Amino acid sequence: MNNPLLKLFDQSPFSSIKSEHYLPAIKNGISLAKEEINTIVNNPEEPSFQNTIEAIEYSGELLDRVTSVFFNLNSAETNEEIQKIAQQASPLLSEFSNDIALNLDLFKRIETIYKKREHLDLNPEQYTLLTKRYKSFSRNGANLPENKKDQLREIDKELSKLSLNFGENVLAETNKFEMLLTNESDLDGLPDGAKEAAKAMAEAKEKKGWLITLDYPSYIPFITYSKNRELRKKLTLAFGSKGFHDDELDNQNIVLKIANLRHQRAELLGYASHAHYILEERMAETPEKVFSFLNDILEKAKPAAQKEFKQLESFAKELDGIDQLQKWDGPYYAEKLKQKLFDLDDEKLKPYFKLENVIDGVFMVASKLFGLQFEETNETDKYHQEVKTFNVKDLEGNYIALFYADFHPRPGKRNGAWMTSYKSQMRKNDNNIRPHVSIVCNFTKPTPSKPSLLTFNEVTTLFHEFGHALHGMLANTTYPGLSGTSVYWDFVELPSQVLENWCYEKEALELFAKHYETGEIIPMELVKKIKESATFLEGMTTLRQLSFGLLDMSWHGQDPSGVIDVKEHEKKIFAETSLYPDITENCMSTAFSHIFQGGYSAGYYSYKWAEVLDADAFEYFKENGIFNSEIATQFKQHVLSKGGTENPMTLYKRFRGQEPKPEALLKRAGLLK
Numbered sequence: 001m002n003n004p005l006l007k008l009f010d011q012s013p014f015s016s017i018k019s020e021h022y023l024p025a026i027k028n029g030i031s032l033a034k035e036e037i038n039t040i041v042n043n044p045e046e047p048s049f050q051n052t053i054e055a056i057e058y059s060g061e062l063l064d065r066v067t068s069v070f071f072n073l074n075s076a077e078t079n080e081e082i083q084k085i086a087q088q089a090s091p092l093l094s095e096f097s098n099d100i101a102l103n104l105d106l107f108k109r110i111e112t113i114y115k116k117r118e119h120l121d122l123n124p125e126q127y128t129l130l131t132k133r134y135k136s137f138s139r140n141g142a143n144l145p146e147n148k149k150d151q152l153r154e155i156d157k158e159l160s161k162l163s164l165n166f167g168e169n170v171l172a173e174t175n176k177f178e179m180l181l182t183n184e185s186d187l188d189g190l191p192d193g194a195k196e197a198a199k200a201m202a203e204a205k206e207k208k209g210w211l212i213t214l215d216y217p218s219y220i221p222f223i224t225y226s227k228n229r230e231l232r233k234k235l236t237l238a239f240g241s242k243g244f245h246d247d248e249l250d251n252q253n254i255v256l257k258i259a260n261l262r263h264q265r266a267e268l269l270g271y272a273s274h275a276h277y278i279l280e281e282r283m284a285e286t287p288e289k290v291f292s293f294l295n296d297i298l299e300k301a302k303p304a305a306q307k308e309f310k311q312l313e314s315f316a317k318e319l320d321g322i323d324q325l326q327k328w329d330g331p332y333y334a335e336k337l338k339q340k341l342f343d344l345d346d347e348k349l350k351p352y353f354k355l356e357n358v359i360d361g362v363f364m365v366a367s368k369l370f371g372l373q374f375e376e377t378n379e380t381d382k383y384h385q386e387v388k389t390f391n392v393k394d395l396e397g398n399y400i401a402l403f404y405a406d407f408h409p410r411p412g413k414r415n416g417a418w419m420t421s422y423k424s425q426m427r428k429n430d431n432n433i434r435p436h437v438s439i440v441c442n443f444t445k446p447t448p449s450k451p452s453l454l455t456f457n458e459v460t461t462l463f464h465e466f467g468h469a470l471h472g473m474l475a476n477t478t479y480p481g482l483s484g485t486s487v488y489w490d491f492v493e494l495p496s497q498v499l500e501n502w503c504y505e506k507e508a509l510e511l512f513a514k515h516y517e518t519g520e521i522i523p524m525e526l527v528k529k530i531k532e533s534a535t536f537l538e539g540m541t542t543l544r545q546l547s548f549g550l551l552d553m554s555w556h557g558q559d560p561s562g563v564i565d566v567k568e569h570e571k572k573i574f575a576e577t578s579l580y581p582d583i584t585e586n587c588m589s590t591a592f593s594h595i596f597q598g599g600y601s602a603g604y605y606s607y608k609w610a611e612v613l614d615a616d617a618f619e620y621f622k623e624n625g626i627f628n629s630e631i632a633t634q635f636k637q638h639v640l641s642k643g644g645t646e647n648p649m650t651l652y653k654r655f656r657g658q659e660p661k662p663e664a665l666l667k668r669a670g671l672l673k
Helices: 019-041 049-057 061-076 080-101 104-115 124-138 146-176 192-204 216-225 229-240 252-268 274-279 287-320 330-342 346-352 355-370 456-473 493-504 506-512 524-535 538-556 566-574 606-624 629-640 648-656 663-668
Strands: 179-181 210-212 372-376 388-394 399-406 418-423 426-428 431-433 436-440
Touching: 019 049, 019 061, 019 080, 019 104, 049 104, 049 124, 061 080, 061 418, 061 436, 080 146, 104 124, 146 252, 179 229, 192 210, 192 216, 210 216, 216 229, 216 330, 252 274, 252 538, 252 566, 274 287, 274 538, 287 330, 287 538, 287 606, 330 524, 346 456, 346 524, 355 372, 355 456, 355 493, 355 506, 355 629, 399 456, 418 456, 436 456, 456 493, 456 629, 493 506, 493 524, 493 606, 493 629, 506 524, 538 566, 538 606, 606 629, 606 648, 606 663, 629 648
Parallel strands: 399 436
Antiparallel strands: 179 210, 372 388, 388 399, 418 436, 426 431
């Protein structure tokens, strides 16, 4: 019992966990969960909602807590030791999950209850849980003959390993690349903050000069501002070729194996493709609907994108005589054109977005909308000294959630930004157990002379992830499996994307956008420019987003066994959406972590899908005031607190009074004249 993960814990005991604690705790959690499942299966009583469905839902609690700590750290604070443990733990967990999903006796109990569902007097949440539980068994092979069950087990075990390998390779590639500049003229065009950060990075690695890496806070400023076209090219090639070098970190075979195994798995379960399998449990329902949705937007966005690209090309030619605009030129000339058209660039905005002020700002927005207060605490155990922790309470002082926030890049942290959870909200034995929620980002670090000053894009990212966090924090359901962000994947982005809208509004910006040196509130003229530039190159941005969704569907919406060459396949798919010449050395799929490591396979379209919802929802706020408490309460009551307890469209219509209208998105994007 010296293992802190095997003692009853409320807050995750990070500081007392050693690497050797994880595997025994996971094995112990599996064996406990198996005992709980056996008790349910061997219960001599007639199967009932309480003794079967509820009992399954509350089983495996220790295992859930242990694995959430372990896999969250494998993303935010990993090392070789943790990665090795992940390789050992994943097949065990995959096997355990199959032991349950393929347990015929357990399924029979569930089926008995499911067949009587109309006569059981269940409330909507119980009805949803029963349906979800029944489908999770019927959709995952409970009805398969034994030999096919064995096949499924092998596929799942292999998939869990491949997905881990994929992520490890991308992280190793990101950490491996360094561009050390020793000549100060190579930094021409870079803002002072970016230069300072590059110098600090070099010093931290005991090198002389300025170090540029593939971490976003280093990579983005360089390709956006550097005047040196050759160096921009070098960086773009490195960034775009992660996992595509025919070496030990190459992901091409892994991509092909994952895509083919997912397809085989879907066929085994009776589906035409992995996308058919996945989308059955999504708002979009079928691959046909997704293709139709993406192509419809493509049709409207493509003419605008082509026009914008021509404008960008002419501008680059006029400014620097560039005959052929390449990918490494895009961000640089887009920024220059934005400065010319709007007299606006991130360097003018950054002083108003000191990280601490933006955190206060997102808290104030949450307070005005949903009546929350956030108190920073140093009593909470953390997995890294940079992590900030907050107790979240309502205005009456009732405890709502524990909130972790981790903002800056480190070698053990994967790129990007995400929200996650260490403990789910649920009601059990008359207790409303409150959640522990975390957001992880990779924002610009403070330098010796400046605090962490965020780009506007980082500001919207913080609001986005915090929107997910609110979905977790304000959860108020009975069952953990339906709580918080446990919703249809194409609905999960609504709370995050809708919150980004507040970043563009004067009323919200005035709460927190204050100059870090003078305390001056952001001038109105800058707010106006932020709004005016919000749809700048929106057609090109939309096309890029659609290309990712179409690439995802190309891997998962059909039989991928005919694909031999990852790069060739990608080129074919991008033909409809690409504006820039192809770069032979680059490949998107080999580092497309969302779909090959995260949970977005056959689901990348959901960002655009949720944009339709969020534009429509925010229009409702705009019509009635962005801090309208009545509408905020409706959003909290019908969307944020309800999790996955009912069909998402039912919840949305309850909040909005109608189905979402795509026009709101096209209007906001400036694509509707």
